[in-house]
Amino acid sequence: MTESLQRTPLYDLNLELGAKMVPFAGFEMPIQFPAGLMTEHLHTREKAGLFDVSHMGQIRIAAKSGDVKDAAAALETLVPADFVGLAAGRQRYGLLTNEEGGILDDLMVANMGKDLLVVVNAGCKVQDADRIEKALSDRCVVTRQFDRALMALQGPAAEAALAPLCPAVKDMRFMDVIETELSGVPVTVSRSGYTGEDGFEIGCAGADADRVARAILAQADVLPIGLGARDSLRLEAGLCLYGNDIDVTTTPVEAALGWAIQKARREGGVREGGYPGADVVLKQTRDGVARKRVGLMAEGRAPVRAGAKLFADAEGQKEIGVVTSGAFGPSVKAPVAMGYIASDYAALDTPVFAELRGKYVPLHVRAMPFVAPGFKR
Amino acid sequence: MTTYYTKSHEWIRVDGEQATVGITAHASEELGELVFVEAKDEGTEVAAGDAAAVVESVKAASDIYAPVAGTLAGFNEALSDDPTLVGKDPEGEGWIFRMTVANPDDLKGLLTAEQYKTL
Incomplete structure (x- = not known):
């Protein structure tokens, strides 16, 4: 790697929390913390997880x-x-x-x-x-705030964890956004996220990020969560990952x-x-359209991953699509995936097959999200 | 019985020509909790370094290589129901497959427990 990786304002805190860091989109990011991906995923669904998405x-x-x-x-x-x-x-x-x-x-x-x-x-x-x-400079002033921090607090306990620091969040509903203060720090808060759970995204100046994150982590039921669990959480929620599930070719x-x-x-x-x-x-x-993005669930336990080809038959004769995201869903307790499939096969419950290590494993087209959303409407 | 190790973090416990293969505690820790384990069919002939099994965590699939040449002689079926056995007891109950070693002399090229520890 010749180009040096950028660090988020929470880099030092992530290391202090024992994060395993990996390169992601030009940044050194926490892929997981000592709790591990499986625990982090389940904790977010049951309680609350804090993600550095700066x-x-x-x-x-x-x-x-x-x-x-x-x-x-x-x-x-x-x-x-x-x-x-x-x-x-x-x-x-x-x-x-x-x-x-x-x-x-x-x-x-x-x-x-x-x-x-x-x-x-x-x-x-x-x-x-x-x-x-x-496109907009004749009419608008466009300001890049790339030095600002962004963190997501996600899970059913997110409101209870955030409210003592920032009481205004109690009155927010899904997709509301406010500007307020958190422990005296000016922040933007939206009630949204990327996990399918209730939760918030909190933006603040980079210099304040460490203080905000520590205040949130000090609350009951909050654990730091890495990008690994973020990916399995969003996949179970049926949410697209740019570059995998959507790009310029879709x-x-x-x-x-x-x-x-x-x-x-x-x-x-x-x-x-x-x-x-x-x-x-x-x-x-x-x-x-000739093809559509659909949800897929496997019958066995073997996860079907991104890149696996999809077939109409168990012999791999008729290719009909490709998996773009796939993993074992820790909350679903089964392999879940999404991918593009010929529209003739896109109807719910259509049986299809994915190529996996030279075999063809049975899947069905299933509705997304794979888990019930926890949003506060 | 003697246990040997590979640089790719498998262990192989040998009793004559019969051997049991799994992954080391270090490898298990790196992989995290497993959600699926599968070996190639019994009777499959493998060369040293061939993928003989696959272990999957939530995030990724990793191949498990045959430490030496031989013939696969059975999969730990208990892992089909509970793949987390590997994490709980990687060098015991969490063994992955058995194999018949083609040439016991090949084992001399593997690492001893002491050598593996210093990796």
């Missing part, structure tokens, strides 16, 4: 007019989502598309009242910020993310189209 990019978009609606309308030219209709204090998932309708990144966009707060993937953040800045329709395109941006909507690749996405929505 490698992700935070970007602020403010309209030069001063009206957040103008920033929202500007961002709609890059993302097929309804941001103009997004109320202050609310957050929404969106996709950055290219001219072919391929997915450049997935992101969370919050209306902070005066501006937008966008959270993007670590590996895409420079490219995303460049694209947004280039469209929102193929990825079964049509729900992220609200009515206003769909055919016949008040702001139909108007984003890169809209012609492709509108056509695919109308006419259907």
